[in-house]
Amino acid sequence: MKTKIGIPRALAYYAYYPMWKTFFEELGCEIVLSPETNKEILDLGVKEAVNDACIPIKLFHGHVSSLQGKVDYIFLPRLISMNTERTVTFCPKFLGLPDMIAALDTDLPPLLDMRFDFKKGKKQGFKGFYEIGKQLKHSYWAIKKAFQNALHAQYEYEKLLAQRVTVQEALAYLYEGKELSKPVDYSLKFAVLGYPYAVHDRFLSVDIINQLRKMGVTPLTADMVSSKRLAAQAQKLPKDLFWTFSNQVIRAALYYLDEEKVDGIIHVTAFGCGPDAMVDKLIELEAKARGHVPFISISVDEHTGEAGVQTRLEAFVDMIKLRREQ
């Protein structure tokens, strides 16, 4: 019988799932994903997590609890660093995520606390993979091979995203066999910025991507900019931010402002998010400095309703259309 590994469909899932899936499947494990975020998972998460935590962390707790009893192991990524930039790491909550889950009262299956640290390159990054592979009783060479394939899968996934495919579409194409729909180019182009787990979680962001499409707007997200182009934007800031996803968002904002000339910027932020308090203000000030590109910040939390967000989006789109006509 195959070992069942449970992967919570939350947080870094949206950015690194192909890497994780390939690694574990190469090692002969079976992947069990938690269901897409829904009301029950949210309620579970709110109950389990500490009060002051932000909503994505609460959702992660919910996803972990929903896997209880269905799997042999629960996979918990400890993301330290995914590139070689010196001062860039992840939000403290990502660094302590496995410890936060381990401190819960509930009976959980054994946890796979996997360390992702690529600060000093691939060799160091492999250590985390090797430890987990060893825990699952596999040989060095099998782990090495799975690691190489995992990195390759991640590379292919990011290449796909850079072709302006949204995360949800790309994952459906890769793992559910769905065709890629031909993107329609509307005349209005918006940058929809935010962390992958805030923008692409259809429950949390009340499916903002498709709502915008229905209104005749082409949404462009932060993961659609290739990492090379993002890196070129870095010197425009006085100092890099300390968080990988935040750097991605702020650099994408600068890219869309300067190179792509979008018609508006929508920042999707989860309520109580620490890094976003800084990022939101930075984007606002940068947009203001470049001749008042319209900017709206949509904060989502456990009480967000679809109608509320829709009204705000419609008003924003109407405002920009009106501005164009004048």
Added chain:
Amino acid sequence: MYVGFPHMGNAHIGIRGLFKALGILTIDLPPVNRLTVELGAKYSPECSCLPFKTVLGNYIQALEKGADCLIMLGGCGPCRFGYFGNLQEKILRDLGYDFKMIILEPLDWRQTLRQLQETFSPVSWKQLIYASRLAWGKTVAADTIESFSHFYRARQSRPGIITGIYQRGLEKIDKAYDLASLRTIVKEVEGEMKAAVLPFEPEIKIALIGDIYTLIEPYVNYQTDLKLGEKGVQVERSIYSSRWLKENFIPWEKKKKRRKMLRDAKGYLKNMVGGHGLDTIANAVRYSREGFDGIIQILPMTCMPEIVAESILPRVAEDYQIPIMSLAVDEHSSDTGLQTRLEAFIDLIAQRKKDKKDYFLSKVHEAS
């Protein structure tokens, strides 16, 4: 050139001493007050933490008073503190202020030194060494008498007497100009405090842990240490600014501290999470082992490292059977709300101790 700097507890005594000895003019701000927090909260992002808002408020106050140079510490994350200066500069410029911002970056110290040299007129090595020794002496003296006040306040003969001695001591330290007089001031203050206490042991000992700013700045934590002390509780605080300076600017001290923290927090938190998240867990474990009766964690709302710690603390509490309370503060917190929670916490600890004692006595009776 007038230099403005943010306040944090008694740290301003040392900073002001340093600038004064170097012949640099500074803007003297009143202690952090309601106006500071309101000004800061008005122009800060909504979800930024209270330290960010308070520091921004301090800068606005300083600029209004005529400062044209602001000084801030940098950092390298992942706590938001390292980016405070950069974002605050942007916000203040957006508000229309004109000033020079100096951010002391630990990773980029060459650039920092050049900036300092350009801004201030040259000082001799002798002057610099004298000034830093004096500033360091003042910081240590202020922290020492503060820790004395925590110890003696629980034993004081009448309410408020220790606080009075402590405040007078701070004023004297602020005015002192050489190291010898600082030593005598500390001795005098200790003598005065010893004379003002009654010879009994406080029943309850509580440790304060958490984020450095909310622990050190009395306005932000609504003087938790004083409130507890006046109720006859002996308080120990996990961090002082002098200790923080020592552990961050001397490389071997930093290494030693990191090893110690990771060792203490073993089994609860495996790596650094920025800010004082790891310290909070390690200190909670250490204080539990040292036999404290309760622990209070004070954290700013939305503080990322402290939230990680907060979610792990319940397990420490269970393993060591010690009550731990987390207090999140922001600009909407209220003095009375806090007072009530502290009183309830003290009552709970007192009841626990009494229950334990009764249980023990009943066992003794049974045995005899």
